[in-house]
Amino acid sequence: xxxxxxxxxxxxxxAGRDGxxxxxxxxxxxxxxxxxxxYQWRLREVMAAAGLFxxxxxxxxxxxxxITLSSVQVWRLVTQTPERLSLPVLAALCDIxxxxxxxxxxxxxxxxxxxxxxxxxxxxxxxxxxxxxRPARAKLRPGP
Numbered sequence: 760x761x762x763x764x765x766x767x768x769x770x771x772x773x774a775g776r777d778g779x780x781x782x783x784x785x786x787x788x789x790x791x792x793x794x795x796x797x798y799q800w801r802l803r804e805v806m807a808a809a810g811l812f813x814x815x816x817x818x819x820x821x822x823x824x825x826i827t828l829s830s831v832q833v834w835r836l837v838t839q840t841p842e843r844l845s846l847p848v849l850a851a852l853c854d855i856x857x858x859x860x861x862x863x864x865x866x867x868x869x870x871x872x873x874x875x876x877x878x879x880x881x882x883x884x885x886x887x888x889x890x891x892x893r894p895a896r897a898k899l900r901p902g903p
Contacts, residue, residue: 799866820855826847
């Protein structure tokens with residue numbers, strides 16, 4: 760499958776199905792380290808600092824800014840960490856509490872040790888000794 764606009768299938772790294780994990784020869788590259796990003800939703804803390812302790816107190820403030828959410832949606836927004844959040848809602852929350860998105864969403868990124876693929880080999884020259892991985896052959900002895 761080719762993407763229109765790219766004359767060479769390798770012109771855009773990461774554009775293919777493999778996400779750019781293969782080099783030009785088609786073999787898989789071993790990545791040195793990966794980053795894992797996580798975030799913490801801090802709306803409840805920000806609300807408490809502003810003196811709001813009920814999710815129902817937030818609903819009219821959002822409505823004043825043109826954000827119409829049901830009481831259940833506002834409760835979920837306050838009590839749970841959202842996986843998706845629209846930018847108008849984020850902008851309204853930042854306006855209500857006078858904070859930045861960074862104060863509302865604390866992010867963290869950590870290095871994750873890279874997995875060693877079996878193809879990368881376990882030996883010093885990149886060759887895995889299969890005899891070390893094979894179980895010992897069973898020896899059958901005649902019964903007494």
